[in-house]
Amino acid sequence: MAISISRPPSSGKNVLGFDAINDRFNEVHIREGEVVDYDIRVHELMKAELSSAHVLPDITNQTGVLSDYPYYLDLHRHLGRIWQPFDDPESPPFNHEYGQIVVGGLALAGVVKLFVEQYGDFFTFDVRKQYREKTTEDWRTEWREIGQAALDPSLFSDEYINDKLAIFTNPALERNQAGPNASLVLRPLSWAGWCWGLIARDKYDSITYKRCGNPRSCIREIPSMLPFGKSGRKQRFCSNRCKIAERAHRQKIKESAKTDTLKAIKNRQSANLNCRGN
Numbered sequence: 001m002a003i004s005i006s007r008p009p010s011s012g013k014n015v016l017g018f019d020a021i022n023d024r025f026n027e028v029h030i031r032e033g034e035v036v037d038y039d040i041r042v043h044e045l046m047k048a049e050l051s052s053a054h055v056l057p058d059i060t061n062q063t064g065v066l067s068d069y070p071y072y073l074d075l076h077r078h079l080g081r082i083w084q085p086f087d088d089p090e091s092p093p094f095n096h097e098y099g100q101i102v103v104g105g106l107a108l109a110g111v112v113k114l115f116v117e118q119y120g121d122f123f124t125f126d127v128r129k130q131y132r133e134k135t136t137e138d139w140r141t142e143w144r145e146i147g148q149a150a151l152d153p154s155l156f157s158d159e160y161i162n163d164k165l166a167i168f169t170n171p172a173l174e175r176n177q178a179g180p181n182a183s184l185v186l187r188p189l190s191w192a193g194w195c196w197g198l199i200a201r202d203k204y205d206s207i208t209y210k211r212c213g214n215p216r217s218c219i220r221e222i223p224s225m226l227p228f229g230k231s232g233r234k235q236r237f238c239s240n241r242c243k244i245a246e247r248a249h250r251q252k253i254k255e256s257a258k259t260d261t262l263k264a265i266k267n268r269q270s271a272n273l274n275c276r277g278n
């Protein structure tokens with residue numbers, strides 16, 4: 001059985017984590033020292049309280065440049081790497097972008113903020129309509145569990161994974177591109193659902209992962225099969241950034257090899273001259 005997951009929403013102004021009112025990514029507020037909340041929700045509450053005499057910003061008419069959509073095909077394993085880094089001298093441990101979450105305390109808020117700027121909220125794709133109240137500690141606990149399950153799916157029972165899927169995903173019928181057929185897919189309601197969907201796929205469809213083609217400065221991974229139900233083109237890099245970095249690196253190696261060869265030829269030539277001189 002191949003488990004398919006539908007793509008997280010990402011189009012236009014509904015891009016995850018984007019606050020169209022203020023034309024920027026959602027500002028996180030850590031309420032009561034630990035509850036993750038968003039200023040866009042505060043704004044919505046104000047809107048409900050204000051009388052109709054007040055002019056409020058029009059959410060549909062905003063424009064703004066969105067940042068690149070982040071890489072997410074290994075998100076579950078990427079979270080696992082916070083606690084279990086690669087044993088690789090090229091990528092030192094504890095340089096994980098979310099590494100501070102291990103420290104806890106005040107550092108948690110910073111990690112949550114960083115994640116929201118890149119991906120949006122972790123427990124809902126829509127902080128306005130389906131807000132789920134979670135503390136920074138809830139984030140850490142869920143990330144840790146996801147990370148453990150991602151790197152070793154045998155740690156969690158089928159029932160446990162089922163429960164997670166029931167909380168964070170919906171079953172959905174999606175039509176195949178050509179023809180009247182439809183497939184049953186997992187529709188994630190949040191990044192948490194996305195991660196548990198990937199875990200289910202890894203466990204039951206034996207998906208494997210390979211390091212991004214730019215392992216010197218990147219710890220992301222590429223799945224052996226895309227989660228969207230069709231094979232697609234084989235991917236070597238997690239992003240264009242890594243593709244360009246790797247190309248530049250190869251170019252540098254080539255050039256230094258060329259310089260070395262030239263140097264060797266010159267040395268040989270001068271050695272020969274010296275021999276003749278003697």
Ligand SMILES: [Zn+2]
Nearest residue numbers: 212218238242
């Ligand atoms: Zn990469």
